[in-house]
Amino acid sequence: MRRATAERPRSARRWQAVVVAVALNVVVVPGAWAAQxxxxxxxxxxxxxxxxxxxxxxxxxxxxxxxxxxxxxxxxxxxxxxxxxxxxxxxxxxxxxxxxxxxxxxxxxxxxxxxxxxxxxxxxxxxxxxxxxxxxxxxxxxxxxxxxxxxxxxxxxxxxxxxxxxxxxxxxxxxxxxxxxxxxxxxxxxxxxxxxxxxxxxxxxxxxxxxxxxxxxxxxxxxxxxxxxxxxxxxxxxxxxxxxxxxxxxxxxxxxxxxxxxxxxxxxQASAAPAADVTKIKWEKDQVFWTSIKDSDDPADFKAYMDAQDRGEISGSFRKLASNRIRALEKLPAGSFQVASRSAAPGQELVGAARDAFARGDYKAAFRDWSTAAGQGNGAAMYNLGVMSLTGKGAPKDVNAAARWFKSSADAGHSGGMVNWALCQLNGFGAARNEGAGFQTLQRAADRGSATAMGMLAEAYLRGRGAAQDPRQAAGWLQKAVDAGDGPSIAQLGDLYERGVGVPKDGRRAFTLYQRAAVAGDTDAMVRLGYAYEDGEAVAKDDVQAATWYQRAAEAGNSEGMSSLAVMFENGAGLTQDYGRAADYYRQAANAGDARGYLGLGSLTARGAGVRANTAEAVKLFQQAADRGSAAAMRNLGIMYEGGQGVAANRARAVEWYRKAVAAGDQGAQGELDRLGAR
The missing domain is CATH 3.40.50.1460 (Rossmann fold)
Structure with a gap:
């Protein structure tokens, strides 16, 4: 009986919640380098x-x-x-x-x-x-x-x-x-x-x-x-x-x-912490900073983000998106809502001071100045206070308080507040769930030029949330969002072209969009580029380029990139087979909660490839993967129980896991049931 390997997952797209900071887990390749x-x-x-x-x-x-x-x-x-x-x-x-x-x-x-x-x-x-x-x-x-x-x-x-x-x-x-x-x-x-x-x-x-x-x-x-x-x-x-x-x-x-x-x-810089920990801190700051400004109407916010990267305070994974947003905002007509709000909004100097304090990690000062500006009716300040409540950076983590701030910001005419208030309405975060009202709020923000809102309207049309399902409308709004400088929409439009949803199926067009999004910092697009190079359908097969994009996604904290690169190292597909490096990347993916990471690490642990053999530990890893929906891990648990590897042999439990695997879509498990004469 062969243990099952992981199927390639499909990247999840944005929708379910307001974006928050992400804790990353990375591993440094061991060894002390010479100084030369x-x-x-x-x-x-x-x-x-x-x-x-x-x-x-x-x-x-x-x-x-x-x-x-x-x-x-x-x-x-x-x-x-x-x-x-x-x-x-x-x-x-x-x-x-x-x-x-x-x-x-x-x-x-x-x-x-x-x-x-x-x-x-x-x-x-x-x-x-x-x-x-x-x-x-x-x-x-x-x-x-x-x-x-x-x-x-x-x-x-x-x-x-x-x-x-x-x-x-x-x-x-x-x-x-x-x-x-x-x-x-x-x-x-x-x-x-x-x-x-x-x-x-x-x-x-x-x-x-x-x-x-x-x-x-x-x-x-x-x-x-x-x-x-x-x-x-x-x-x-x-x-x-x-x-x-x-x-x-x-x-x-x-x-x-x-x-x-x-x-x-x-x-x-940090003798008490390894380089990986310092990198993790920079990425966490990067995620939080970007979350605080991504829906801003003020080019200065995006310039501040780029300046923070230049000072080495954040990793700057969204630098290209920041540059795009600056260009898009500066192209707006002089009488537009965004330009008018920047010059007329009360407390604008305090908002700028708070933004600078936030970039330095001085959340106390940022909270103080944004609170003062919010009291003067500044929508941007209210939005940022909502982000603080949502992320727990500078304020107690409180989704209800975040929702109230986002609503106040939306009422004050801030497009970022509208987007996050719409998400609260659509998903019932800190407010009563009301998809129709959420859709209307997104429409208001999109009409005011919010690229993020345009992308979210596209998803609403795709899912039929607040409006009837309409893939063609979705594709149209995604194109508008792309033209307005919204980074995530680039890869989402690529996904529609790849699947032929709302637009003609066009693998090459999808690849081009994924490439554009990946260069702009979209880690899901990096993984999709890796798949394209590995498959060799829309573009000439290039395993080295696939591995390159997987590692870039992994280095940016994308668990699918970590496990995809691990698979290449494990199988020796396009890369020299290296079980040790495969185990390292599977471990990173598992630490990030990735089912394929748990599955792959469990398989190596069961075999003693790249890590010390330990069948009991392998069972625990397979269980973690199965808990996250991995059908292949369910089949592997059946194999372990049937053979008494790491657990006491138990035919009934083996049959139970094989059945769960079949129900989850693993057809190989049906062969195991047939072999055992179980239905």
Missing amino acids: RVALIVSVSKYDKVPSLANPAKDAKLVQATLQKLGFTVKVLNDPSRLQLIEGLGAFEEDAKGSEAAVVYYAGHGAMIDGVNYLLPKDAISTNKSTLTASSVESALLGQSLMGAKAVRLIILDACRNNPTATRSLGGNTRGLAREAGPTSVAVVTLMAAGPGQVAQDGAAGAANSPFAIALTQGMTRPGITVGELPSYVQAEVERMTEGEQTPDLQGIWPNVHWSFDPNGPAK
Whole structure:
């Protein structure tokens, strides 16, 4: 009898409650790293026989100076020949062995020929395919040079992903760089300046550096930033600076997502707490801060969020969404409700002071100032007091008090208050349940320009709550919400296209929307992207990219991302089979309450794969998964009871669990019942 493995869950979407802070459980990869940090900077601006480039030398100097400030020993190759580049990589391979972190930065021309990426040294010849490949260096050599590093192995490719002759990708019969596919593509993380088919821009005329180099170096120097947080920051900033025309791309798995570029980062900032705990605190603050402003009408709230991230106080997972909301609000007509409310609302200065105090974690001061402003009739202050009551941050946790504040805020005309008051009405949180009234409240907020309300109206139409079910109306409202800058609506619209609900079924359109949402910080969308790359239906199959997105979701606290990555490690599907890392990620998912996490960890524990064998503990883990609805775990409990593994053998209990598994949808359990002659 084979134990059952977990089915892929379907991500739950927002609806049931007002968003609150989430406690995250993360695990640091064990081991003490050496103090050594090494980097190799390669820039090629002056070419002998291909078009020269203006920015690589300037960008390389900026990256070099930044890494040196961060304690890296940096070697530099400016305009190297092919032989000099190969020799330099060989020497750097020795430097990286046993190091804590190793980074290679390359700025210059790049080309992809027959599925292989090539980096062009100074003496490259591009007359034809043969001369180009013979005179260039395969990018895989960069990955090989980093394999000796323990905590961080990072390649930064500042080259284009298209083929215009005047940019950092060579034209003619070549194509822009592809994602890496060699043996080091998982173990080495590659951050590319641009997405597939995009140009790595040099910036505005007269700019000292490219948008990518600026975002990269600013991100590296943020207080306490981890390698896991860096890509999201860089992507959001480059998209902002290029107005959406360039999005950096990432692939690979971090050995330790909690490693900090800051020499005084999490491990040294809190000697009494491990880096994982400091990261957890930052994420919790991030969730609470975003909850307090996400429905705001004031661009200053979102700017304050971004400033808090720049100070290293929060992880900034919603930075892209904050940037989108700023742009959407600033595009509103001068006479709109939101603009008028910002200038005319009483107590606005107190609201700003409270917001700043909240960002610092001074909840007492925030509560005082918001209370004063609320007494003056300020709807934003009432909304934030409601959030405090809901989350227990700065005020006693009290859903009834939260509902009263949200109603007062809604009555004062604040769209965020309307959204949360509508949720209270729809779900009966702190108020009598009244779906019709909740729908009308959402409609009021949507009419006033609330992107969140537009997304919630879409869900109301999908579920038939407060209005008749109407998938086409739902799709229309989701599109409006997306256009207004609402992040969660992007992935929800993608889900409709994936299933063909209210819109024509279109897997590629769904993938594009998931990708957009994932870059904006939606962790459910990250997981859906991982599924798309793993399945290979809407996009070319790419297990490394799937694992990349699963880890990004996991690092952001998404339990489905944790368990999805664990499955890949357990099965050796696309990744080198590693039961130890599988167990780590299953454990993280289980700590977050994920049924598949309990199931997977139970299976490894029963077999002694990656963890010490303990059948009694496996039974407990399967029970936890079964309690959360896992049909596969129910079947496994039947197997354990039938065989007397970890529990006393009990045929009746085994049959009972097999029946429960069948009822929950596990058809394999029916075979077990048939084998036992049970009905």
